[in-house]
Every structure is written in C-alpha cells, then in structure tokens.
Amino acid sequence: MIGTQSLTDLYVEVQHFYARQMHLLDGGAFEEYAATFTEDGEFTHTPQQPPARTRAGIVAELNRFHQRFADDPVVRRHWFNMLKLDPLDGGAIAATYYALVVTTRPGRNVTIAPSCVVHDVLVRENGALLTRSRKVDHDVVP
Secondary structure (H helix, E strand, O other), rough: EOOEEEEHHHHHHHHHHHHHHHHHHOOOHHHHHHHHEEEEEEOOOOOOOOOEEOHHHHHHHHHHHHHHHHHOOOOOEEEEEEEEEEEEEOOOOEEEEEEEEEEEEEEOOEEEEEEEEEEEEEEEOOOEEEEEEEEEEEOOOO
C-alpha cells in the first residue's frame, strides 16, 4: 500500500497519466504537456543541454527543440515501458521506466531512436498527479 492506495491502483493511475502526457507531447500540445508538470517543474531531455525549468521554460524548450522538424514531415511517438514505482518521503513517487522514440517519415520509413531510461519524481497537487522532475538518460554504448 502507498498511503491508502494499493500499488496496483497507483500503477494503473501512473500509466494513464503517462499515456495522457505523451499524447499531448506527440500531438504538439506543448502548453498542455507543460501543465502536467508542477509550476516549478524541471525537464532534462537532451544530453549536454541544461534542464528546462518552470512550465513556461518547458514550453519554450519544446518549441526550440521541435523547430528542427518544421520542414520535416515526421510523426514522433514516445513509448514508455518497464515502469517501476517507488514511494518517497512526503508522498512523492519515484518512477523509472524505459522510453523509445519512434519516428515515421513519408513512405513509412521508421526509425527507433533514442533509447532512454527516464527518471521522474511525481507528486500530487489538489489530488492530481504532476511531474516535479524528469531526467532522460539516453543509452550510450561506450
């Protein structure tokens, strides 16, 4: 049990939260995606780049990052799996999972990259889950 919620119920809730969050991101709804973070949330997704901080900062970073696709007819989908949840002090939840980004271009040319491990801290505000921090570690073979 985590608080009054079973681990099974929490797992289902977190999976649903991530599904909603990734549909927003993949649909280009960056403001709505950023609203799934706490107001002071932190999002680190690109190696050697500083984290985006605050909802406004996350929106600005996503707009900057996605400019590279402005003239590229591409569909990107984020896939999360192998989710592990661990309770933290104060009711926060550490969520660790694998992520793949699937990119499709005209002619159904599909690439799967990057492969990552994602480390989130989730919290509740007014009963709703929000991401306080997300750190995306890209898999790199030495």
